[in-house]
Amino acid sequence: MDFKDKVVLVTGSSRGIGAALAKAFAQRGACVIINYLKNETLAEKVVEDISEGGGQAVAMQADVTDEESVKKMMADIIEAFGVIDIVVNNALSHYSFNPKTRKTAWTIKWEDYQQQFSGSVQGAFNVCQEAMVYMKAQMSGRMLNMVTNLIDFPVVPYHDYTTAKTALLGFTRNLAKDLGSYGITVNAVAPGLTYPTDSSKETKEDVRKMILTMTPLNRLATPEDIIGPVLFLASDLAAFVTGQCLRVDGGLVMV
Amino acid sequence: MAKYAEAEHIKMYKVPTKIRIDEHTEKIIETTDGNVVLQFPVLTGDKLREIGKEILKAQERYLSTLTVQTIVTVIDQAVQKWLDPEYPFRQLAEKLLPEITGYSKEMIRISLKRYMRTFRKKELLRFLDEEFDQVAMLDEFRPRKSGGLSRAFGPRLIFHIFSGNVPGVQLWSLIMGLLVKSAALGKTSSTEPLMAVLFSKTLAEIDPLLAEALAILPWKGGTASLETEAIELAEAVIVYGSNQTVERIKPKVPQTKRLLAYGHKISFAMIGKEALTPDRYYDVVHRLAEDIAMYDQQSCLSPQTIVVEKGGAITPKQFAQMLAAELQRFDLKWPRAELTDEEALAIHSVRHHYELEALNGQQCSVVYASSKDTAWTVIYHSDAAFNGSPLNRTVHICATIQLEAVMDILKPYPSYLQSCGLAVHPNRLLQLAALLGSHGVDRVTAIGEMNRAQAGWHHDGGLNLLQLVRFIDIESSAEWDAERYDPDVE
Known part of the structure; x- marks a missing residue:
């Protein structure tokens, strides 16, 4: 898959899956924007790694939950590169996947949901709203939203996180319908538990083992496993695929 | 060079507080948090003797006076510290061991905490009870069912020769020595010189006097002058390693000293x-x-x-x-x-x-x-x-x-x-x-438990603590005879 000269924005890409995706796009010729909220050092490290490998990348700070902040980032991207071809909504509000300390149905508050809606749905909304202005004008574009296989199978019920991601899938499908006429595709990728990442480091060995015993491929996802499916949906090979959710979880969920 | 000067320096040895080590060799390792300088002492036979005398003194004046129960409690407190993910030494070990040994971070993180759990108080008590009918025999004379009384003494100083790069295995031997109230002179292997040092330092945080009886030192295996000196200082030698190492050490240990050898298996x-x-x-x-x-x-x-x-x-x-x-x-x-x-x-x-x-x-x-x-x-x-x-x-x-x-x-x-x-x-x-x-x-x-031996296992088929101690019996004749010399006896 060739992304030569494509301009790609990956939100929340200073670490974890986001960083792996950014590096993968850059390796295949794309010019990648490494968006981060706070972690400038890590974001610059990703840029450095990409540059060392001969790729092009630039780090841009923006809070995706803040409309103005996103507007400014998108304007900066357009000013610097002239186009935006692909956006990957990967950022989320800080979340620790800790089965021991998760909130139960009877302790969780509406504010918890709101925070996740804000990180997942509002973040994607802000980015897509801004990107679609340029993509519509280009009559092409790829939007990708990172969701989770917990939507189909809440093996550990992280109520706020999973509900927000479910909403993001709904957002994805509706957007796909409206933007299809402009040649823009909108799809979702649903990883299973991806280890190791900062969010998943609190998921202890016992729960990881329980998940992998139910997984046909007998292991957990690594950040690198998520790359292929995302690149596919972002590429020309997936030109006629929109509104879909591709599960990348070793076969744990089959629908 | 600036990087080097600012880098964290870690001493890869532990000696009693009175001992000064002036000369070091250094090795720089790269970690995800920047460079770390490992400092190794330059040792002479004289220095080793000085260290040996200090730990013997601490054994005699302090360690030997503690009850086994107290020692178990101190070790347990050290283990509790290591079971806290935020404990600075644990974090240091999790950072350095992957670089020192080459093993994956995740494997070290998981296995280290699992290993530490095997030294909780209940496990140590199980280990002691497994071998001693009466653990208090290590503290005082205890009556025997067959008459008379007995007491057990561990070696005053054990020279431990560690080997291999499996993190933490040295602790087993160190703890065994402490339970029988022995000072420890531990020679670490170049492939894993860290854990014995860090654990001894944890013991020092809890009971500084007890830790005075511990010295952990790295030197090149086979350095004859140091080996001879260490064996001379020791009452018992525990050696781990290849059959060559074991065979090299064996003839150097006089018949009068105990030797526990754990060779290739x-x-x-x-x-x-x-x-x-x-x-x-x-x-x-x-x-x-x-x-x-x-x-x-x-x-x-x-x-x-x-x-x-x-x-x-x-x-x-x-x-x-x-x-x-x-x-x-x-x-x-x-x-x-x-x-x-x-x-x-x-x-x-x-x-x-x-x-x-x-x-x-x-x-x-x-x-x-x-x-x-x-x-x-x-x-x-x-x-x-x-x-x-x-x-x-x-x-x-x-x-x-x-x-x-x-x-x-x-x-x-x-x-x-x-x-x-x-x-x-x-x-x-x-x-x-x-x-x-x-x-x-x-x-x-x-299957799945092969690398985790249970507390109290018969290591290589033998006993552990009992092989280290010697007993003194007061025969019933002496017990009865003594009664006769009580002026108040009828």
């Missing part, structure tokens, strides 16, 4: 057909792969050959294939350490040997190997045979009609056999274990 596994039913086989394969991946088989507890019985839902050959696939997955989760050229060559050569044999049709062996490098190798043999392995995730699998029928393959190695991971029906367990015991095996354990 080989472990293996046996899988009965009842463990290979459709609901069980994957679990067995998974747990076995963990036994093989853990510390890249560098521990002598890890299996090198696996005997698989025919007649299960998967054939021994399928078992080999599945194990290969599982080892591939483990390589993603816990990447194997980088090897030296010699180590990699050893794996290549064993692969070639069996590939050639298969080509020539001499023997029906099949090699399943990682495609890119030497990350893992599974060699399947259709005939039962016992094969040693070049380690680093290289195993032999052999097929048999019946596990009980293959004991002959063990016959050449009685003095080398150690653990057997066994997965069989309860009705076969004791009978098979008896057969294994008669062939020299000293530990039967579950």
Whole structure:
């Protein structure tokens, strides 16, 4: 898959899956924007790694939950590169996947949901709203939203996180319908538990083992496993695929 | 150079507070948080003697006066610290050990905490009770059922010679020495010089006087002047390592001193057909792969050959294939350490040997190997045979009609056999274990637990604490006789 000269924005890409995706796009010729909220050092490290490998990348700070902040980032991207071809909504509000300390149905508050809606749905909304202005004008574009296989199978019920991601899938499908006429595709990728990442480091060995015993491929996802499916949906090979959710979880969920 | 000056300096030794080490050699290692400078002491025989005298003094004045119960409590408190993920030494160990040993971070993180749990107070008490009828014998004379009284004394100073790069194994030996109130002079191996030092420093945080009886020092194995000095200072020597190391040390230890030698051992596994039913086989394969991946088989507890019985839902050959696939997955989760050229060559050569044999049709062996490098190798043999392995995730699998029928393959190695991971029906367990015991095996354990020996196990088939202590008996005659000299006696 060739992304030569494509301009790609990956939100929340200073670490974890986001960083792996950014590096993968850059390796295949794309010019990648490494968006981060706070972690400038890590974001610059990703840029450095990409540059060392001969790729092009630039780090841009923006809070995706803040409309103005996103507007400014998108304007900066357009000013610097002239186009935006692909956006990957990967950022989320800080979340620790800790089965021991998760909130139960009877302790969780509406504010918890709101925070996740804000990180997942509002973040994607802000980015897509801004990107679609340029993509519509280009009559092409790829939007990708990172969701989770917990939507189909809440093996550990992280109520706020999973509900927000479910909403993001709904957002994805509706957007796909409206933007299809402009040649823009909108799809979702649903990883299973991806280890190791900062969010998943609190998921202890016992729960990881329980998940992998139910997984046909007998292991957990690594950040690198998520790359292929995302690149596919972002590429020309997936030109006629929109509104879909591709599960990348070793076969744990089959629908 | 600036980076170097600012870098964190870590002393890779622990000596009593009075001792000054003026000269160091240094080694810089790179970690994810920047460079760290490891400092190693430059030692002379005189310095070692000075250190030895200090720890002996601390043993005599303090450690020997503590009750075993107190010592157990101190060790337990140290272990509690290590069981806290935020404990700075634990974080330091989790940062440095992957760089020092080459083992994957995740593997070290998981195995270190699991290992520490085996030294909780209840485990230490179990360990003591396992060997002593009355643990208080280590503190005072205790009456014996057969009459008279007895008390046990540990060596005043134990010289521990550690080996290998499995993190933390040294603690076992150190703790054993502390339980019998011995000062410790520990010589660390260059491949894992950290954990014994950090744990001793933790003990110092809890009971500084007790830790004065501990000295942990690295020096090049075989440095005769230092070895001789250390042996002279010690009342007992515990040596771990290759047979060459053990054989080199043995003649240096006079008859009058105790020597506990733990040399080279080989472990293996046996899988009965009842463990290979459709609901069980994957679990067995998974747990076995963990036994093989853990510390890249560098521990002598890890299996090198696996005997698989025919007649299960998967054939021994399928078992080999599945194990290969599982080892591939483990390589993603816990990447194997980088090897030296010699180590990699050893794996290549064993692969070639069996590939050639298969080509020539001499023997029906099949090699399943990682495609890119030497990350893992599974060699399947259709005939039962016992094969040693070049380690680093290289195993032999052999097929048999019946596990009980293959004991002959063990016959050449009685003095080398150690653990057997066994997965069989309860009705076969004791009978098979008896057969294994008669062939020299000293530990039967579950698959998946091979690298974790239980507290109180008979290490290499022997006793632990009892081998270190000496007893003094007051015979009943002396007891009664003493009564006669009480002026108030009738």
